[in-house]
Amino acid sequence: MKISGNIITLNEEANITDCINSLKQVCDEIIVVDSGSKDKTIEIAQSLGAKVIHQVYLGDGFQKNIALKEVQYNWVLSLDADERLTEEMIKDIRSIDLESTKFDAFSFRRKNMIGSRWIKHCGWYPDNCTRLYNHKKTKFKEVKQHSSVPANSLKTFNSDIIHFSFKNIGELFAKPGRNFSGRAAKIMFAKGKKANSFSPFLHGLNAFIRKYIFQKGFLGGVDGMTIALSSAINSYLKYAKLLEFQRDKSVTEQNEFKNIW
Structure with a gap:
């Protein structure tokens, strides 16, 4: 069973290459929903074979569901541009029989980083996130902040997404666009x-x-x-x-x- 990758972007030229290449290890197509990037995000994404959709930002859940109008496959894997798959997560996804699974969606732990430091406390880990889902059965909640994917039947893997949340402590207080x-x-x-x-x-x-x-x-x-x-x-x-x-x-x-x- 094939998987569609989904990324939402705004001025992510520093991240988009690694994000797309990460998704390519398990996805058969990549959809980038861009909300008006002024840098080279769109150019880079297209050069890497991604399909780019232009959409003014609607809020978190609404924006992440835009790609569902364009995806070719039932199963969708959603990443933010500053997130990457780990080898363990890739193995877990490849092990799933998506054709016959009883689950609607799959959840993974998320390792949130400041610089190269993995933050294990303050509620930052395991920070379980449902990111692989059958869009015929569920999708992101259509809310503007902190959306998630509800599922009647969910399996959680003990493998991680790496989230490069902040480059340094200064960004924690003043990240551009926050x-x-x-x-x-x-x-x-x-x-x-x-x-x-x-x-x-x-x-x-x-x-x-x-x-x-x-x-x-x-x-x-x-x-x-x-x-x-x-x-x-x-x-x-x-x-x-x-x-x-x-x-x-x-x-x-x-x-x-x-x-x-």
Whole structure:
């Protein structure tokens, strides 16, 4: 049974070659859904034999499902551009009889990296992700943030996707194109959610305690502390921005809420 590979991209010229070559080890076609790259992402993808679809970014789940209109095969393997298959994962995928399997989808662990460092704490591992699925039976949830693939019948493998999350600690706080707190605040504001003067501090503190204590970030040394702090700052800013939208009409008028993405 053949597999279609699916990648969503925006200015991923530094990653797209390795991602496509990784998928080619198990996939029989590659679909790249690009949301307006200004670099050489599209040119590189096409030179490597991928089919490129142009689509303004719709949000995570919506964007990842765009390829399903174009894929030739029932089984789809979805990777982000900064993710790679490990040898163990490749062996596991090749071992599946997709023609007769009783499963709708397959899940793999994900090794999230900062630089060359594998982060094992703070909830960053095993970080199971369902990425190989029969699109005739399931697909990504059509939500704008942190989408996943639901499955009635799921098998989890003990092999890993490698995720090159951040090049360094600095990117953890200021990766280009990341504005999760701003987007989240806009979504909450559009839904009518409210914050008060204590919300930023309380949510920030809760995020830190969850990452550093309950998810054992303290075992990760400086990286564990740094990740817990970045999570706290992101949560703090999300509620601070929501509160600002509520309190300052001039700020609200500067922002577009109908097209957050």
